[in-house]
Amino acid sequence: xxxxxxxxxxxxxxxxxxxxxxxxxxxxxxxxxxxxxxxxxxxxxxxxxxxxxxxxxxxxxxxxxxxxxxxxxxxxxxxxxxxxxxxxxxxxxxxxxxxxxxxxxxxxxxxxxxxxxxxxxxxxxxxxxxxxxxxxxxxxxxxxxxxxxxxxxxxxxxxxxxxxxxxxxxxxxxxxxxxxxxxxxx
Numbered sequence: 059x060x061x062x063x064x065x066x067x068x069x070x071x072x073x074x075x076x077x078x079x080x081x082x083x084x085x086x087x088x089x090x091x092x093x094x095x096x097x098x099x100x101x102x103x104x105x106x107x108x109x110x111x112x113x114x115x116x117x118x119x120x121x122x123x124x125x126x127x128x129x130x131x132x133x134x135x136x137x138x139x140x141x142x143x144x145x146x147x148x149x150x151x152x153x154x155x156x157x158x159x160x161x162x163x164x165x166x167x168x169x170x171x172x173x174x175x176x177x178x179x180x181x182x183x184x185x186x187x188x189x190x191x192x193x194x195x196x197x198x199x200x201x202x203x204x205x206x207x208x209x210x211x212x213x214x215x216x217x218x219x220x221x222x223x224x225x226x227x228x229x230x231x232x233x234x235x236x237x238x239x240x241x242x243x244x
Contacts, residue, residue, distance in 0.1 A: 060123065060124050060125065060205060061121065061122075061123045061124075062120065062121070062122050062123075062124075062205060062206065062208075062209035063095060063120070063121045063209075064095075064096055064118055064119075064120050064121075064140070064209065064212075064213045065093040065094055065095055065096070065118060065119050065120075065121070065132070066092075066093070066094040066095075066096065066102070066105065066111065066116070066117070066118055067091050067092070067093060067117045067118060067119050067135045068091065068092050068094060068105065068110060068117075069090065069091055069092075070090050070091055070092055071090075072110060073092045076108040076110060091135075093119060093132055096212075096213065096216040096217075096220075097216075102216075102220055103220070106220060106221075106222070111220075111222055115137060116137060116138065116217075116222070117135055117136065117137055118135065118136070118137075118139055118140070119131070119132045119133075119134060119135040119136075119139070120134075120139055120140070120143075120209075122206075124195065124197050124202055124205070125195075125197060127195035127197070128193065128195075129180050129182075129193050129194075129195050129197075130182065130193055131193075133192075134160075134161070134165075134182070134192065134193075135161070136160065136161020136162055136163065137161060137162050138161075139160065139161055140210050140213050140214070140231075141231070142158050142159065142160045142161065142167065143160075143167065143206065143210070144210060144231070144234050144235060144238065145158050146158040146160075146167050146169050147169070147203055147206065147207075147238050148234065148237060148238060149169075150169040150170075150178065151203075151238060151241045154170070154171040155168075155169065155170045155171065156168065156169045156170075159185070160182060164184065164185035164186055165182055165183065165184060165185060165192070166182065166183055166184075166185050166188075167180075167181075167182050168180075168181045168182075168183070169181075171199075172196050176198055176199045176200060177196050177197065177198055177199060178196070178197060178198075178199040178202065178203075179194070179195070179196050180193070180194065180195050180196075180197060180202075181193070181194045182194070200242055203238065203242055204242055207235055207238055207239055207242070210235055211232070211235055214228060214231050214232060214235070
């Protein structure tokens with residue numbers, strides 16, 4: 059199964075205070091936070107109306123399941139995760155290896171060329187203890203990068219649609235994604 063979804067992460071006490079306590083469907087195994095899909099338009103618009111979303115401090119989580127491997131999920135949240143992932147992919151395309159900080163915690167996303175048939179290794183681990191691996195998997199490089207790009211574009215298009223990002227911010231991020239797309243061999 060291949061699935062990539064992005065969620066806003068909002069502390070539950072803020073949701074309860076601002077929007078009421080009828081958002082149980084937004085809870086995902088962590089009762090202290092709500093995970094709200096960007097596809098839940100009415101909820102996202104309510105959060106915007108209440109000034110609970112800020113483009114500079116957008117805490118999100120990304121669930122990535124690829125070929126039955128969990129490569130990222132709701133246990134890992136942070137600011138600007140998509141920007142970090144895009145930076146890692148650009149570096150990987152240039153050098154066939156990349157290491158970037160992922161989020162604001164001391165975690166590293168490492169992408170490495172696994173073999174000559176087009177696989178890459180995706181690994182997220184603790185910067186201070188590289189043996190502390192949170193997520194790891196080997197995936198087909200082109201197919202996986204293509205799906206990441208599609209999901210990142212969807213995320214940024216949603217930010218633009220909801221007027222969370224300015225046109226300039228949107229154009230900068232989309233131009234980075236276009237660089238990746240231009241190098242994919244699909």
